[in-house]
Amino acid sequence: MAAPFRCIYRPLWRVITGSGRLTVGMRNISFTENHFSATNHKTASVGSPWTLHGAVCLQRLPVISQDRNPIEEEFSGLMQQMELERSLLSDHELRLLEDAARMSRKQEEDYDSDEEEDYGDKEIVTAQDLEDAWEQKLKQFHPAQRSNGDKLDVSSSERCLADSLVLLIKQDVGSQKVWLLPQVQWKAGETLRQTAERALAHLPADVKATFLGNAPCGFYKYKYPKDIQKEGSVGAKVFFFKAVMCSPNHLPLEKNSFAWVKKDELKDFLTPEYLKQVNRFIMSL
Numbered sequence: 576m577a578a579p580f581r582c583i584y585r586p587l588w589r590v591i592t593g594s595g596r597l598t599v600g601m602r603n604i605s606f607t608e609n610h611f612s613a614t615n616h617k618t619a620s621v622g623s624p625w626t627l628h629g630a631v632c633l634q635r636l637p638v639i640s641q642d643r644n645p646i647e648e649e650f651s652g653l654m655q656q657m658e659l660e661r662s663l664l665s666d667h668e669l670r671l672l673e674d675a676a677r678m679s680r681k682q683e684e685d686y687d688s689d690e691e692e693d694y695g696d697k698e699i700v701t702a703q704d705l706e707d708a709w710e711q712k713l714k715q716f717h718p719a720q721r722s723n724g725d726k727l728d729v730s731s732s733e734r735c736l737a738d739s740l741v742l743l744i745k746q747d748v749g750s751q752k753v754w755l756l757p758q759v760q761w762k763a764g765e766t767l768r769q770t771a772e773r774a775l776a777h778l779p780a781d782v783k784a785t786f787l788g789n790a791p792c793g794f795y796k797y798k799y800p801k802d803i804q805k806e807g808s809v810g811a812k813v814f815f816f817k818a819v820m821c822s823p824n825h826l827p828l829e830k831n832s833f834a835w836v837k838k839d840e841l842k843d844f845l846t847p848e849y850l851k852q853v854n855r856f857i858m859s860l
Contacts, residue, residue, distance in 0.1 A: 625796070628813045629770025630758035632792065632857065633784055635820045635835065638736040639721055670702040729834040732820070739859060740835040743844055744778075748800065754834065754844040756853070758813055767791060771816040779829065783822035792817045792856040795849060815856065 643651065664672075721736065728734060732742075743754045759774040761767065768789050775784060791814040798810035834844060838859045841850055 624809045625812045626808055626810075627761035627767070627770075628758045628811050629761055629767045629774060630756045630813050630815045631771040631775045631784075631786075632756055632815050632817050632853075633742040633775065633782070633820055634817070634857075635732050635740040635742075637739055641737040642721075667702055667705075674701045674703065728830075729836055729840075730830040732835045734835060735837060738837045740837060741841070741857060743834045743836060743841075745832050745834075750800070753846065755849070756815065760811075767814045768816055771814075771818075775818065778833075781822070782820060784818040784820050787817040787819065791815055793852055795852040797848070815853075817856065 732740060734740070742757065744757050745752050746755050746758075757774045757778065759770060759777060761770045765773075766789075768786065772786065775782065793815035795813045795815070796810060797813075799808070836844060838854070838857050841853065841857070845853060
């Protein structure tokens with residue numbers, strides 16, 4: 576029984592130690608750990624060639640409902656007609672019929688005035704009188720406008736109240752000015768969401784917003800122009816965070832530097848590669 580045991584044991588011993596002696600195997604493990612630590616230390620000492628940025632996708636949600644198209648208008652009229660045909664008479668409609676029947680009885684020759692004793696000395700207000708009063712109140716009511724300001728003025732968040740808008744800012748990238756979502760460079764010691772919150776705080780207007788989660792909703796990487804590339808820094812990696820504007824006061828921002836645009840208008844402001852990444856997480860609500 577000893578021979579089979581030696582045949583199995585010896586290959587297993589070689590696999591574990593790499594040699595016939597346990598001390599040699601331990602020496603190899605120690606050397607590997609030291610080599611791994613030195614490699615990690617060398618890698619950590621070399622900075623990343625990319626700078627990190629946190630950006631905020633600030634959206635102003637629709638304020639009013641969208642205008643209905645002809646098919647929706649026709650369907651709405653059909654549903655109202657079906658509801659009218661299938662509905663029962665309301666209390667007001669029953670009162671109208673009762674008033675009409677009472678006025679008809681008054682005109683008959685055998686009308687008995689004692690029937691009015693049920694009302695006593697109270698002033699009789701018919702359902703038609705109520706409708707006339709309601710009509711007067713309706714004429715005094717003026718609904719709010721569905722459009723505030725010029726739709727072409729992209730600096731105002733009051734435009735296109737039925738659509739969702741996204742805030743863009745014009746930033747300097749090298750010698751060029753390009754439209755981007757608000758972003759700032761990451762600082763050591765802060766999370767990427769805190770960086771995005773700082774980008775929102777740098778806006779000239781006091782905009783209050785609610786961030787939707789702690790995880791980025793998108794990512795974009797681009798290289799700096801050659802004239803501004805620094806040693807060890809070739810470009811930026813941008814992490815986007817979503818936020819919804821909740822402040823009641825929509826303060827106007829500086830024209831030609833800030834823009835509130837719809838999703839289908841982004842192509843007029845953003846570069847194709849940047850737009851491709853942004854379209855992945857912006858939704859038209």
